[in-house]
Amino acid sequence: MREMFEGMEVIRDAEMRRYTTLRLGGPADWLAFPGSGQEIAALFREAGKAGMPVTVIGHGSNLLVLDGGIRGLVIRVEKNMREIRRSGNRLTVQAGAMLGSAAAAAAEAGLSGLEFAAGIPGTVGGSVFMNAGAYGGEMADVTVQVRGVLPGGEEICLGREEMDFGYRTSAVRRLGFTVTEVTMELAEGDPAGIRARMEELNARRAEKQPLDVPSAGSTFKRPEGYFAAALIDQCGLKGYSVGKAQVSLKHAGFLVNTGDSSRDYLELVQAVQRIVKERAGVELEMEIRILGEETRG
Numbered sequence: 001m002r003e004m005f006e007g008m009e010v011i012r013d014a015e016m017r018r019y020t021t022l023r024l025g026g027p028a029d030w031l032a033f034p035g036s037g038q039e040i041a042a043l044f045r046e047a048g049k050a051g052m053p054v055t056v057i058g059h060g061s062n063l064l065v066l067d068g069g070i071r072g073l074v075i076r077v078e079k080n081m082r083e084i085r086r087s088g089n090r091l092t093v094q095a096g097a098m099l100g101s102a103a104a105a106a107a108e109a110g111l112s113g114l115e116f117a118a119g120i121p122g123t124v125g126g127s128v129f130m131n132a133g134a135y136g137g138e139m140a141d142v143t144v145q146v147r148g149v150l151p152g153g154e155e156i157c158l159g160r161e162e163m164d165f166g167y168r169t170s171a172v173r174r175l176g177f178t179v180t181e182v183t184m185e186l187a188e189g190d191p192a193g194i195r196a197r198m199e200e201l202n203a204r205r206a207e208k209q210p211l212d213v214p215s216a217g218s219t220f221k222r223p224e225g226y227f228a229a230a231l232i233d234q235c236g237l238k239g240y241s242v243g244k245a246q247v248s249l250k251h252a253g254f255l256v257n258t259g260d261s262s263r264d265y266l267e268l269v270q271a272v273q274r275i276v277k278e279r280a281g282v283e284l285e286m287e288i289r290i291l292g293e294e295t296r297g
């Protein structure tokens with residue numbers, strides 16, 4: 001198996017709790033950190049020949065990895081693919097760059113449009129996959145081109161209109177490809193004003209969100225006509241816990257973790273869903289993506 005990863009940074013039996021912001025998850029059989037789209041394509045081709053399943057992750061800020069871990073190969077795009085290039089009003093960013101770094105580069109260049117993204121702790125690739133958004137902005141507003149690699153190893157390039165962005169979803173999800181590079185179109189602005197807006201939004205985040213405790217952000221999607229956090233709070237669930245997984249006392253939309261059990265976390269998610277359904281009649285759908293298996297078979 002080692003030949004498949006020749007010259008590449010790779011870890012065997014990698015504890016996924018080290019690679020997710022929730023700090024949960026058992027071992028991935030193999031965890032690779034490719035440095036380019038070509039390396040990702042090569043990994044897919046080799047894994048395909050070996051009949052090995054492949055899972056792609058970014059910063060792991062929207063993931064619940066189960067206790068049994070992930071079989072096969074996990075590709076972490078974040079570490080070695082972080083280049084950011086500017087050309088006029090456009091930023092072309094490798095998928096592993098953090099959104100906050102792209103927002104900082106935009107501010108530095110006097111480009112406005114990414115202020116909303118400054119505090120979202122994910123990669124540009126994961127954020128395009130999720131169509132991440134906050135404070136009235138989302139990735140769909142700025143993304144003009146997305147390059148990637150299909151599971152067969154072929155390259156793909158989609159324009160804005162082909163990206164099919166929706167609430168926390170995009171064509172990346174439907175087509176199942178790995179994002180390698182994203183081009184964003186921004187508008188000229190005043191660097192000091194852009195920075196001030198970013199600081200203001202980050203201060204609002206710090207005031208409202210439990211940023212000092214492991215979480216994956218908002219656990220649930222916004223149900224139509226409601227706010228998940230308000231519903232959970234109204235149902236008396238602030239502070240409700242299963243083991244060391246808890247509904248945050250600071251922000252009821254965040255289910256936080258101070259323990260080491262994905263099973264507890266998932267039980268908490270299910271209990272909140274059940275109680276909100278019983279008491280408020282609303283179905284909460286998870287925004288966080290679940291990966292892996294409950295036990296290592």
Ligand SMILES: Cc1cc2nc3c(=O)[nH]c(=O)nc-3n(C[C@H](O)[C@H](O)[C@H](O)COP(=O)(O)OP(=O)(O)OC[C@H]3O[C@@H](n4cnc5c(N)ncnc54)[C@H](O)[C@@H]3O)c2cc1C
Binds near residue numbers: 077120124172
């Ligand atoms: C404190 C906190 C605050 C947050 N605030 C917000 C917020 O305001 N708004 C918001 O939308 N989200 C928020 N999030 C959630 C999260 O940061 C975003 O969803 C982010 O875009 C996920 O990026 P990631 O790189 O961490 O993706 P991951 O969590 O690693 O992966 C998420 C999904 O994307 C896929 N993926 C990742 N990289 C790629 C790639 N290169 N190609 C193809 N698929 C890929 C994965 O397979 C997975 O299905 C928050 C999270 C935390 C912890």
